[in-house]
Amino acid sequence: MRNFLFLVILSTFGCSVPTGFNYKPVKFGSYEEGYDETTFENGVNVLKIISTQNHSREVLEHFFHFRATEKCRGYNYQLIELYEMIDICADGKCFESALHGKYKCTQEAN
Numbered sequence: 001m002r003n004f005l006f007l008v009i010l011s012t013f014g015c016s017v018p019t020g021f022n023y024k025p026v027k028f029g030s031y032e033e034g035y036d037e038t039t040f041e042n043g044v045n046v047l048k049i050i051s052t053q054n055h056s057r058e059v060l061e062h063f064f065h066f067r068a069t070e071k072c073r074g075y076n077y078q079l080i081e082l083y084e085m086i087d088i089c090a091d092g093k094c095f096e097s098a099l100h101g102k103y104k105c106t107q108e109a110n
Contacts, residue, residue: 021055023063031095035067043104044080045071054096057084064099072105079103 026034033052039045047067049060061082068077082101089095 020053021051021059021063023066026050035063037067037071044102045104046102047100048085049099050095051097052095057097057099060084060097060099064101068103072103072107075105075107077103077105 022033024034026032026036028036028048028050031052033050036048036050037045045068047064049064049067051060064082068079071077080102082099085095085098085100
């Protein structure tokens with residue numbers, strides 16, 4: 001029910017979130033803005049939303065949930081963990097802000 005409510009709110013207000021974020025797949029550590037995602041055999045997805053322009057946590061969360069909904073083809077997903085990454089550096093480069101989370105699709109597509 002919580003996920004359904006989130007989707008209703010997202011569909012209603014989703015367009016009001018600033019879209020200056022460059023939503024595309026990127027490799028973590030490349031100092032590009034976008035998302036990096038890994039799917040494990042047990043169905044758990046690890047998703048990092050990476051910002052090089054210091055976007056707010058609200059914007060990063062919007063794109064986290066957008067990607068999870070996209071990956072699960074609109075079906076419900078279970079959020080396992082979600083937290084803001086602080087002082088993020090990889091391969092000698094540092095990001096302005098990032099969000100890290102895990103989720104799992106709860107229904108299979110027919």
